Amino acid sequence: MSAPTHRGPDPHADPLIASVIRAAGAVTAKDCPDAELLALYAEHEMSSDERGPVEAHVAGCGRCQATLAAFVRSAPEPGVPEATGGIAAPPWWAGWRWMVPLASATAVAAVAVWIGRGPADQAAPVADVVARTPATVAEAQAPGGSAALPSDARSVERRESAGGASGRMQPAPPRESRAASAARPKENDPTRVDERAAGEARDALEKAQADQFEIGRQRVNPDMRRDAPSPTPAAPAEVAEAPARAENVAGQRLAETATSAAQGLVWRVRDGIVERSPDQGVTWTRTASPTSERLSAVAATDARTAVVTTVTGTRFATSDGGATWRNLP
């Protein structure tokens, strides 16, 4: 049945019911649990020893009930990560992004050699490339490829510990199958890479590195300097100004780390889907997909804003954590 909509005062009933409700919630503020206890209670993060007294209090306290109700109502949407106090470390793969153009150039060189040979000679280099390239590319493109992605927290720890004190993974030597090793051309083999193919590979590599540098350069806001003065905690007016300056600090961090990881949130694209991880790749939450096309790149500027690019070059942007996307011209 529907609830009544009439809310006019009733001189008979109102004083009585108001007194009932007030009596039920007549607890002074000094008796109430502090905000941290209420938060622990609401999040079910306290022991039963602690929970009992808080529960008994809340059952008869209108103020705490209202506080908990407001607390629950203001909870972030599922899938949106909460802020954390620490600065999120860059993902382990972030330092090896330069491997992407390098791997691409290697592949170009290998294909060039392959094309320039007779059919009888093609099998050996292909086996070599197949043995070498996937591992390298997968390591470098971990956010977009499932092969090198950690499937659980332990694998992340293993990968991070492998990087030593820096927390980043060192590049593993390329794996080489026995067949590929046997088929690999020797130093004095007349079928080894010719000078023209090697030159093309070098050109491709230099172009890719130049592009990468250009992208990185464009991301750095000239106003975001390391030596920018930080706010001095002195006057109330400065409190309001603090956010803007703090964003400059973020800009530095954005430029230093990676555009696919921002504010502790890692974005990745995989085939036609976009996913986000609040915990360095341990768990992933899929967002709405902007397109059915295959996605090739993602650049995030904060926890809610990102741009993805399809293999055909179409770009889509979101400013609400991936709930909705708009096509960029």
Next chain:
Amino acid sequence: MPQPPLVSDAALDRLFADAEAARWGVSREAFADAVRRAMAKLAHTSSRREIPDAMVAAVHGRDLALALACAEGHDAAWDHFVLTYRPELYRAARAMTDEATGRELADSLYADLFGLTEQDGVRRSLFRYYHGRAKLSTWLRSVLAQRHVDLVRAQRRTTSLDDPAHPADAVLPAPPVEQPMRAGTMRVAAEALTAALVVLAQADRGRLAYYYAHGLTLAQAGRLFGESEATASRKLERARKALRLGIEGELAARGLSVGDIDDWAAVSRQAWDSVLMEALAVPAPQEPGSPPFKGKKTS
């Protein structure tokens, strides 16, 4: 005087290292003191003095380090705090109230977190009440919720009696003397309601209050009890039936039945009206038809 809790140095060292507190210039001693204060509150409720290492490890060290640094006025820490938490705080404040009031609420919280007031020449930041047991973001939301509720309650206490927009908690005039019988009926009804509520289980009272008085959805109310929406719905229905039976029992004890109360709809206009309406299966006042409760018996 209670003994301070015993926290192992090894556990403190591990937490300190994990928290990367040195990044914000927080000393090991200051950090350890803060952890011991948090453990002291915990030990107070559990009556044990030795704190297991697992409990120390459960402290949100990074959040605590950030809060300590912010309380001390560390510029970079404050910058990081504002950058990381401001959007979430504004969003939470807006979810509690409207856009303008929410922003004002969040800004006032920032001022207190920053520590605009001084005591004995020392800045007093609200961060000193954070102990690292809850996540910093969760604690902030809880503080925000408490402030919002206190603000609303304070506004209600100061609302003019002539303000037609806020009749809820206003002191209402005494019942007109020309209807003494009706006033008496209302008093009996309220007594029955009070008595029925008292005997309800704590959790059931909470369910009814969150759902009807505080306007939470079933999913939200269920979250507070660690229940799914379906379970919350089922238990709310059970609580509603229990309340209905309780009211009928109380009325019977006074020699009345539900059918004797002709004007339950009027009773239920205020405050917990929906509870009464639904518990007693009363047709809504706007629905035309026979007077409420006539011919309606308990199921």
